Structure formats: C-alpha cells, structure tokens
Amino acid sequence: KQEVTQIPAALSVPEGENLVLNCSFTDSAIYNLQWFRQDPGKGLTSLLLIQSSQREQTSGRLNASLDKSSGRSTLYIAASQPGDSATYLCAVNESNTGKLIFGQGTTLQVKP
Amino acid sequence: EAQVTQNPRYLITVTGKKLTVTCSQNMNHEYMSWYRQDPGLGLRQIYYSMNVEVTDKGDVPEGYKVSRKEKRNFPLILESPSPNQTSLYFCASSFSGNRGYTFGSGTRLTVV
Numbered sequence: 001k002q003e004v005t006q007i008p009a010a011l012s013v014p015e016g017e018n019l020v021l022n023c024s025f026t027d028s029a030i031y032n033l034q035w036f037r038q039d040p041g042k043g044l045t046s047l048l049l050i051q052s053s054q055r056e057q058t059s060g061r062l063n064a065s066l067d068k069s070s071g072r073s074t075l076y077i078a079a080s081q082p083g084d085s086a087t088y089l090c091a092v093n094e095s096n097t098g099k100l101i102f103g104q105g106t107t108l109q110v111k112p
Numbered sequence: 113e114a115q116v117t118q119n120p121r122y123l124i125t126v127t128g129k130k131l132t133v134t135c136s137q138n139m140n141h142e143y144m145s146w147y148r149q150d151p152g153l154g155l156r157q158i159y160y161s162m163n164v165e166v167t168d169k170g171d172v173p174e175g176y177k178v179s180r181k182e183k184r185n186f187p188l189i190l191e192s193p194s195p196n197q198t199s200l201y202f203c204a205s206s207f208s209g210n211r212g213y214t215f216g217s218g219t220r221l222t223v224v
Contacts, residue, residue, distance in 0.1 A: 031210040042217065043202065049212035089155070091213075097162070098143045098209030099170060102155040 002027045002094050006103035013080055014111050021075040021106045023090035028068045034100070035064050035075050036089045044089065048075070080110045114139045118203050118216035125193055125223055133188045133219050135203030143206040144186040145170070145213075146178065148199040155202070161186055162209065193223040 003026045013019050023033070032051045036044040048057045048064040050073065056065040063076040073090055087107045091100040116137045125131055137144065145160040147170075157170030161180040175197055177189040186205075190197060203216040 032212070034212055036215070041200075041220070044204075044215040046212055046214065051210075091155075093210060095209070097160060097168070098145065098206055098213075099157050099160060100145075100147075100155070100204075100213060104154050 002030075002092060002101045004090060004092055004101050004103040006088075006090060006106050008106060009104065010107045010109075012109040012111065015080060015082060017080050017110075018076070018078050019080055019108070021077070021088050021090075021108070023073040023075070023103055025071045025073075025092050025101070027094060028071050029094065030068065031093045031095070033064075033066055033073050033090060033092050035062075035073075036091065038087045038089060038105070040087075047088075077108075080108075082110050082112050084108060084110050114214070116203055116205050116214050116216035118201075118219050121217065121219060123219060123221050125221070127194055127223055128192050131190050131193060131221075133190075133201060133203075133221070135186045135188065135216060136184050137186075137203075137205040137214070138184065139205060139207070139214065140183065141205035141207050141214075142183070143209055143213075144180065145204045146176070146186070146188050147202045147204065148172065149202065149218075150199050158188070158201075190221075193221075195223050197221065198223050 035047040050066040061078040087105045146158040159178040161167045201219045204213045
C-alpha cells in the first residue's frame with residue numbers, strides 16, 4: 001500500500017531564505033507527483049506536476065524534483081517571502097484510476 | 113476562468129437530514145473525485161468517476177453516494193449525515209487519470 005510522508009511537519013524560516021520541503025513515497029510505480037499549496041481553511045492550489053518520466057519542473061521561484069527510484073521528491077523555494085506561508089502538500093498518482101495519495105503536509109511560516 | 117466550483121462553501125446540518133454538495137467543472141475533464149480532509153488523517157478519497165455514468169468507491173465511501181449523469185457535474189450526497197461526517201470536503205477534476213488535478217475551494221460541513 002502506497003504511503004506518502006512529508007518531512008518536516010512544520011518549518012519556520014526568516015524571509016529571504018532558500019528552503020527545501022521533502023516528500024517520500026513507498027512504491028515507485030507512480031504516474032506522477034503533484035505539489036499543492038493550501039492556505040488555512042482554503043482549497044488546494046496546484047503548484048507543480050511532475051510526470052514519472054521527468055526529473056524536475058520549475059515555476060518561478062519554485063522547483064520540484066523527482067527521483068522515482070529512491071521514492072523521493074523535493075520542493076525548493078527560493079528567496080522565501082511571508083506570502084509563501086501556507087501548508088504544502090505532495091500527492092502521488094499511482095494508478096489509472098487517478099487516485100491521489102497525499103502526504104500530511106509541511107506547514108511553512110516565513111517571518112518578515 | 114477554468115475552475116471547479118463547489119456549493120455550498122459552509123453548511124451546518126442536523127443528523128439524518130439528507131444533503132447534497134454540488135460540484136461543477138468547466139474544463140471538459142473526464143475524471144472527477146471527492147476527498148475529505150480531517151486533522152491527523154489528511155486527505156482521503158471518497159468516490160471517483162472516470163467518465164459519465166462511471167463511478168467507483170474510494171477509500172472512505174461509507175455514508176456517501178455520488179452520481180455522474182453529465183460530464184461537468186459530480187454531486188456528493190449524504191443520505192443520512194452523522195457527526196463523524198463533519199469534515200472539509202473537496203471536489204477535484206482532471207483531464208485524465210494521469211494528468212494534474214484541479215481542486216475546488218472546499219465545503220466545510222458540520223453535522224450536529
């Protein structure tokens with residue numbers, strides 16, 4: 001059974017710092033991996049989608065990498081800003097049913 | 113604007129009173145899913161649909177029903193809500209099972 005783990009559960013950094021969020025999964029047979037952002041009590045906003053054949057995707061200050069063989073993905077946030085404060089969720093899509101298996105998330109606080 | 117629209121955003125109801133949470137997408141997506149999010153348990157899939165008239169159970173389907181009579185709509189039905197169904201619910205859609213997902217803004221349901 002696929003399990004997705006995100007470490008750390010919470011992270012607090014000063015503004016301007018570069019940071020890395022980690023996501024690991026137990027079964028490497030995935031279709032893709034998607035990173036989401038969730039603000040308190042709000043919906044999920046898709047940040048980056050990495051297909052199983054890809055190694056990384058970039059969008060602005062965000063860069064996500066995928067190492068299927070080791071069951072790991074990282075989300076790199078450059079020059080963090082207070083507006084980046086949110087919970088970041090990774091989810092793997094492991095079958096043609098399209099079911100997403102989510103990690104528990106990393107709650108990020110960026111202090112001014 | 114491409115989006116998934118859920119209604120209502122907030123709902124307080126009493127045990128046993130049937131309710132429906134609507135979900136509509138305007139992206140001509142084939143796949144639609146319902147998830148619930150609970151503290152400590154994360155996001156779990158309730159039901160999913162791979163196409164019109166095709167629905168199947170996710171990980172936590174007990175107490176819920178769905179229908180997919182047309183491509184754009186995927187309502188979630190609680191025939192007899194109970195307090196353990198108090199949760200934050202999300203509808204999501206995707207072009208296909210191995211593409212990225214778009215999530216709605218969520219419905220916060222409280223059953224008393």
